[in-house]
Amino acid sequence: MHIVVCVKQVPDTKIIKINPKTNTLDRRSAPAILNPYDAHAVQEAVKIIEKTGGTISVLSMGPPQATAVIKKSIEIGADRGYLISDRAFAGADTLATSYALSKALERIGKDLPVDMVICGKHAIDGDTGQVGPGIARRMDIPPVTNVIEVTEVNEQEKTVLIKRKSTNGNELIQADLPCLLTVEKEINNIEYSPLPNMIKAVRYEPVIWTVADLENVECTQLGLKGSPTIVGKMFTPPKPEGGKRLEGSSDEQVKQLMGILMEKKELLTLQSSK
Amino acid sequence: MKLEEYQGVWVFIEQNDRVIEGVSLELLGAGRKLADKLNVSLAGVLLGEGIKPLASEVITGGADEVYVIDHPVLKDYRTESYMKCIMLLAEKYKPEIFLYGATPNGKDLASAVATDLNTGLTADTTMLDVDVDNRLLEASRPAFGGNIMATILCKKHRPQMATVRPKVMKALEPDTARAGKIIEETISLAEEDMRTKVFQIVKDVTKKASLAEAHVIVCGGKGMGDLQNFGLLYELAETIGASVGGTRDVVEAGWLPHHLQIGQTGETVTPKIYFAVAVSGAIQHVVGMKNSEIIIAINKDPNAPIFDVATYGIVGDAMEIIPKLIEEFKQVPINQGGEISYA
Numbered sequence: 267m268h269i270v271v272c273v274k275q276v277p278d279t280k281i282i283k284i285n286p287k288t289n290t291l292d293r294r295s296a297p298a299i300l301n302p303y304d305a306h307a308v309q310e311a312v313k314i315i316e317k318t319g320g321t322i323s324v325l326s327m328g329p330p331q332a333t334a335v336i337k338k339s340i341e342i343g344a345d346r347g348y349l350i351s352d353r354a355f356a357g358a359d360t361l362a363t364s365y366a367l368s369k370a371l372e373r374i375g376k377d378l379p380v381d382m383v384i385c386g387k388h389a390i391d392g393d394t395g396q397v398g399p400g401i402a403r404r405m406d407i408p409p410v411t412n413v414i415e416v417t418e419v420n421e422q423e424k425t426v427l428i429k430r431k432s433t434n435g436n437e438l439i440q441a442d443l444p445c446l447l448t449v450e451k452e453i454n455n456i457e458y459s460p461l462p463n464m465i466k467a468v469r470y471e472p473v474i475w476t477v478a479d480l481e482n483v484e485c486t487q488l489g490l491k492g493s494p495t496i497v498g499k500m501f502t503p504p505k506p507e508g509g510k511r512l513e514g515s516s517d518e519q520v521k522q523l524m525g526i527l528m529e530k531k532e533l534l535t536l537q538s539s540k
Numbered sequence: 541m542k543l544e545e546y547q548g549v550w551v552f553i554e555q556n557d558r559v560i561e562g563v564s565l566e567l568l569g570a571g572r573k574l575a576d577k578l579n580v581s582l583a584g585v586l587l588g589e590g591i592k593p594l595a596s597e598v599i600t601g602g603a604d605e606v607y608v609i610d611h612p613v614l615k616d617y618r619t620e621s622y623m624k625c626i627m628l629l630a631e632k633y634k635p636e637i638f639l640y641g642a643t644p645n646g647k648d649l650a651s652a653v654a655t656d657l658n659t660g661l662t663a664d665t666t667m668l669d670v671d672v673d674n675r676l677l678e679a680s681r682p683a684f685g686g687n688i689m690a691t692i693l694c695k696k697h698r699p700q701m702a703t704v705r706p707k708v709m710k711a712l713e714p715d716t717a718r719a720g721k722i723i724e725e726t727i728s729l730a731e732e733d734m735r736t737k738v739f740q741i742v743k744d745v746t747k748k749a750s751l752a753e754a755h756v757i758v759c760g761g762k763g764m765g766d767l768q769n770f771g772l773l774y775e776l777a778e779t780i781g782a783s784v785g786g787t788r789d790v791v792e793a794g795w796l797p798h799h800l801q802i803g804q805t806g807e808t809v810t811p812k813i814y815f816a817v818a819v820s821g822a823i824q825h826v827v828g829m830k831n832s833e834i835i836i837a838i839n840k841d842p843n844a845p846i847f848d849v850a851t852y853g854i855v856g857d858a859m860e861i862i863p864k865l866i867e868e869f870k871q872v873p874i875n876q877g878g879e880i881s882y883a
Contacts, residue, residue, distance in 0.1 A: 302805065359660070360651075360654075360661065360663075361654065361655065361658070361659075361660065361661070364655060390804065390805050392663075393663065393664065393804060394663035394664070395647055395651065395663065396647070396650075396651040396654070396661055396663055397651075398651070399619065399648055399651035399652045399655070400651055400652075400654070400655040402619075402652070403652050403655040403656055404655060407735075408619065408620055408735040408736045409619050409648065409651075409652060410619075410736065411619075411644060411647070411648040411651075412644045412648075427739075430644075431644055432556075432617065432644050432645055432741070433554065433556055433561060433617075433643040433644050433645045433646070434556045434557075434741075434743055435741060435742050435743040436741070436742045437616070437738055437739075437740065437741050437742070438738070438739040438740040438741075438742075439736055439737065439738055439739065440736065440737045440739060441735060441736045441737075442735040442736070445735070445736075450798070451798045452797065452798045452799060493660075494658070494659055494660030494694050494695075494696065494697040495660035495661070495662060495692050495693065495694050496692070496693055496694075496695065497683075497690050497691070497692060497693075498678065498690075498691040498692065498693040499690075499691045500683060500688050500689065500690050500691075501688070501689050501691070502688055502689070508847055508848045508849070508850070508853075509835070509847075509850050509851040509852050509853060510851070510852055510853070511847070511852075511853045511854070511855065512852055512853065512854045516856055516857075516860050516861055516864060517864065519854045519856060519861065520861060520864040520865050520868060521868075523836065523852065523854065523865065524865070524868045524869075526834075526836075526852060527780075527813070528872070530812065530813060530834070531872075533755050533756055533812050533813060534756060534780045534781055534782075535780065535781025536779065536780060536781065536869060536872055
């Protein structure tokens with residue numbers, strides 16, 4: 267079994283600060299981290315390989331410093347890491363990103379055929395969730411998104427049993443291998459990394475490829491050129507007025523609030539005391 | 541690509557168990573405006589098994605045309621079968637704009653279709669408009685972080701596609717007098733060619749609505765102090781028939797499961813009433829709740845950013861306010877509440 271996990275380096279949105287002058291995010295204020303959903307994707311690969319045996323590769327696209335998230339993935343339990351890094355990839359939207367990653371997957375698959383690709387549900391910086399299904403289409407393998415459980419991997423039959431979140435509940439799905447999964451956070455808990463992994467991660471040097479290392483690449487499909495979407499304009503939405511403060515003692519505040527809420531009482535389902 | 545060959549606004553009509561999703565009707569409402577501005581027709585795309593009777597609902601919802609593919613293989617949503625249908629229709633009829641609800645299935649489908657059509661797709665749009673002169677869809681969404689909106693354009697590829705957040709656009713009042721055309725297409729699909737099989741669908745049948753559907757939400761932040769204090773919010777929610785959610789901090793502290801997280805990495809919610817209790821109002825959180833109709837913020841810190849988005853703010857200690865509020869509600873005769881009771 268060979269699983270490739272696609273990972274992304276993102277700024278930690280939890281502690282990022284806003285530049286009050288420009289109203290944009292000060293990326294320098296936030297450390298770069300492994301996209302949290304991708305950490306769960308790596309962890310799930312580890313869980314699967316524990317049962318089936320095999321190899322976990324991680325693949326990322328980004329600047330040279332993105333090797334940090336590959337090392338982090340090695341810590342969680344990945345065996346190998348690949349980074350595609352080239353100016354030609356810069357400015358890629360989701361379509362161009364899935365193209366570049368699928369080309370790298372093609373190259374990885376030449377050495378060791380890929381049985382499964384796992385991605386996080388989305389990256390917390392772009393928040394689109396479009397790259398995973400895009401890769402699956404380019405590889406012509408079935409995508410299964412919003413996965414909350416990998417129930418069973420059947421290597422003989424070449425199938426996998428999966429639970430996914432659909433629009434109205436959960437579905438139990440069987441997909442043929444190879445396939446691509448995008449995972450939710452609730453799929454697993456990130457385990458503490460075993461010491462040998464941590465030692466390996468420190469010393470690990472991922473394979474770094476440029477466009478020239480990939481095969482059959484149409485350069486017009488890469489980066490900014492290969493991206494059909496552009497940002498037209500940025501604007502600040504009308505600033506909320508910052509509503510009314512309810513003043514007074516806590517009793518008075520509660521009383522005013524009750525007045526407001528009782529006007530909307532048709533929305534409430536009151537359970538009064540017995 | 542000859543852009544002028546592409547005409548009309550399309551909406552993917554998502555149905556589950558032969559019930560049309562609310563977001564699809566909302567998109568018919570939004571799509572109607574775009575189509576009128578561009579002076580083109582609005583069409584719905586309806587896929588499934590035994591779904592022909594739903595076509596009239598698409599027309600009363602605002603569409604001029606409904607493209608219908610009714611096939612047993614389409615009984616349950618699957619990327620491969622649904623995208624085949626969409627590809628067939630889009631390549632044959634060439635719409636210029638194509639909208640999908642930003643639901644798990646809508647996003648899944650749109651992402652796959654955009655790849656095969658080699659066109660642009662904007663995710664989780666919250667504002668839609670058109671530049672009529674250039675026939676460009678202006679799909680706007682909170683940019684990374686959310687205090688700023690970005691308008692995404694797709695100038696050289698068609699159709700211009702976007703997924704749109706549920707509960708952001710407004711559905712039209714159903715108009716039974718509307719006339720429309722139903723166009724049935726056939727496709728050859730065989731179950732044995734499918735690489736995925738849906739074995740079982742477990743519907744969410746929890747009594748209380750899921751967060752995204754909830755009309756009233758009580759959301760707690762780390763400022764609640766500990767898990768025991770957080771329990772007060774459940775009591776309030778129980779008293780008024782609300783759903784409970786939390787900030788990312790609260791989820792990471794293990795007080796709530798992931799699926800109850802509200803914010804950029806959790807659910808986006810637009811209830812009628814939103815209580816933000818001891819929530820500071822980090823942008824990460826605010827993007828997930830700021831479109832709520834009434835936001836009531838309770839926080840000790842008068843400078844907490846949550847007060848900027850709040851409709852009503854109470855500077856005070858949640859541990860003092862919330863019990864009093866619960867007490868007040870318990871005094872209200874029950875027949876003054878809403879008509880549905882979960883009791």
